[in-house]
Amino acid sequence: MYARTISIISGKGGVGKTVITANLGIALSKYRRVIVLDADLAMANLSIVLGMKPKVTLHDVLMGSATVEDSIYDAYGVKVVPTGISLDGFEKSKPEDMFKVIREILENCDILLLDAPAGAERTTIIATMTSEDCIIVTNPDVSAITDATKSRIIAERLKTNVRGFILNRYKKEIKIKPDKIEDVLRVPLLGIIPEDPTVSIHQTEPFIVKDPYSPASKAIYNIAKQIIHEEKNWEHSNSLKRIQFALSRRLS
Ligand SMILES: Nc1ncnc2c1ncn2[C@@H]1O[C@H](COP(=O)(O)OP(=O)(O)OP(=O)(O)O)[C@@H](O)[C@H]1O
Ligand SMILES: [Mg+2]
Numbered sequence: 001m002y003a004r005t006i007s008i009i010s011g012k013g014g015v016g017k018t019v020i021t022a023n024l025g026i027a028l029s030k031y032r033r034v035i036v037l038d039a040d041l042a043m044a045n046l047s048i049v050l051g052m053k054p055k056v057t058l059h060d061v062l063m064g065s066a067t068v069e070d071s072i073y074d075a076y077g078v079k080v081v082p083t084g085i086s087l088d089g090f091e092k093s094k095p096e097d098m099f100k101v102i103r104e105i106l107e108n109c110d111i112l113l114l115d116a117p118a119g120a121e122r123t124t125i126i127a128t129m130t131s132e133d134c135i136i137v138t139n140p141d142v143s144a145i146t147d148a149t150k151s152r153i154i155a156e157r158l159k160t161n162v163r164g165f166i167l168n169r170y171k172k173e174i175k176i177k178p179d180k181i182e183d184v185l186r187v188p189l190l191g192i193i194p195e196d197p198t199v200s201i202h203q204t205e206p207f208i209v210k211d212p213y214s215p216a217s218k219a220i221y222n223i224a225k226q227i228i229h230e231e232k233n234w235e236h237s238n239s240l241k242r243i244q245f246a247l248s249r250r251l252s
Contacts, residue, residue, distance in 0.1 A: 002106045002107065002238075002239040002240045003035070003105070003106045003107075003108075003109045003110055003111055003112045003239055004110070004111050004112070004132060004133070004231070004238075004239060005102065005106070005111075005112045005114065005130060005131040005132055005133070005239050005242070006111065006112070006113055006114070006131055006132070006133045006134065006135060006163070006227070007039070007113075007114040007116045007127045007128050007130075007131040007133075007134045007135075007160070008020060008021045008024075008113060008114065008115055008116060008134070008135050008137060009116045009118075009124065009127070009128060009134050009135070009136055009137070009151050009155065010116075010118050010136060010137045010138060010144070010147070010148060010151060011118065011119060011120075011136075011138075011144070011146070011147025011148050011149070011150045011151040012118060012138070012139070012143055012144040012147040012148070013117075013118035013119065014118070015118070015137050015138055015139045015144055015168055015169075016137055016139070016166075016168035016169060016193070016199075017115055017116065017118070017137045018038075018040070018045055018046050018049050018115050019049055019168075019199060019206075019207075020137055020166060020168065020193070020220070021036055021046065021113050021114075021115035022036065022046060022049045022050050022078075022115075022206050023206045023207060023208040023216075023217070023220045024113065024220055024223060024224060025078040025080070025113050026076050026077060026078045026206055026208050026209065027208055027217075027220050027221050027223075027224035028078075028111055028113070028224045028227060028228070029077050029078040029079075030077070030224075031224070031228050032109075032110040032111050032228065033079070033108075033109040033110045033111075034078050034079065034109055034110065034111045034112075034113065035072065035078075035079040035080070035081060035105055035108065035109040035111075035112050035113070036078055036079070036080050036081070036112075036113045036114075036115065037058070037080075037081040037101075037102070037105065037112060037113070037114050037115065038058060038080075038081065038082050038083035038115050039083075039098065039114045039115055039116050039117065039123055039124075039126070039127040040083060040115060040116065040117040040123065041058070041059070041062075041083055041090050041093055041095055041098075041117070041123050042087070042090045042117065042121075042123070043117065044057075044058075044082070044083035044084060044085055044090075045085070046080065046082055046083070046115050047080070047082035047083070047085070048085070048204065049204070049206065050075040050076065050080060050082075050204070050206065051075070051204035051205060052073060052075055052080065052082055054071075054073055054082045054084075056070045056071050057071055057081075057082050057083050057084040057089065058071055058081055058082065058083040058084070058093075058098075058101065059083060059084040059086070059089030059090065059092070059093050060084070060089070061097075061101055062093035062094055062095070062097045062098065062101070063089070063092050063093055063094075068081070068101055068104045068105060072105075072108075076206060076209050079109065081101075081105065095122055095123050095126055096126065098123070098126050098127075098130070099126070099130060099243060099246055099247050102114075102130050102243060103240070103243045103247075106239050106240065106243065111227070112239075114127040114130075114131060116128065118147075119147075120150070120151075120154055124154075125154070125158065126246070128154065128155050128158050128160050129158040129160065129242075129245075129246045130242060130243055130246045131160050131242070132160065132161060132238050132239060132242055133160065133161045133162075133163040134151075134155050134160050134161070134162055134163065135162075135163050135164060135165065135166060135190065136148050136151050136152060136155075136162065136164075136165040136166070136185070136187065137165065137166050137168055138165055138166075138167060138168070138181070138185070139167075139168055139169045140167060140169070140170050140171075140174045140176050140178075140181065141176075142176075145176070145181055145184055145185065148165060148185055149184065149185060152185060152186070152187055162187045163187075163188075163190070164187050164188040164189060164190035165181075165182075165185055165187050165188075165189060165190060166190050166191050166192075166193060166223065167181060167189060167191070167192045167193070168193045169193070169194075169195045170192045170193065170194050170195065171194065171195045178192055190223050190226060191219040191220070191222055191223045192219060193215075193216045193219045193220070194215050194216060194219075196214065196215070196216045198210065198211070198214070199216060208220055208221075
């Protein structure tokens, strides 16, 4: 059995991908064996959001100085492959080797969540093309929505199923309504996470742990349930096919 791989992507940076990946990973891990991987090789911060201080990271694996197994940690019940925060580690890593890392991880979990970098950089493309599904995160502002549309188009070109979008940092007084954003993006709305000051205050303790019953946590649990519910429609062998497809189209 190979894991289902889902990348969390966005066009604009800073919309909440890392926070959502961490919290969604924790929620999903209550039901399945989940690994969350920080695919943001240059500006990694998943480990910070999860309050970790890892010694071995994905950078070490990509540099060939550690095994994948050495880089898997446990944080709040979810398995995590963190990436180092040093630029030196980034400069020495080979992004294309992520394909091999992901192939190894696929055999050790049911769901693999990839926290992708924003935009359309090389690592974003690698994360998206190795995933069967992706989820777009956006904020309710025109520039984030415009860039989210570009992410959808890129994912479609890479033949990755755009499962839907999460509207993060939503406030009732905002004029752009969620159904209007759904019309513009042309992908289903999976959930709305409100603007919540406690999200940024508890930087090293995920909000789903701090307050499992807050509106933000309830929205995350609801998205997790949708993901679990879809399982019967996906084939476990597809993940390996995707990675083989990705390897055959390796970027030069
Ligand atoms: N719902 C929310 N309410 C309030 N603050 C939030 C919310 N979601 C995220 N934030 C804050 O927004 C900032 C950016 O979040 P995050 O790092 O997860 O974004 P990102 O999309 O991963 O960014 P990057 O593109 O740089 O990787 C963080 O300070 C985070 O605490
Ligand atoms: Mg991030």
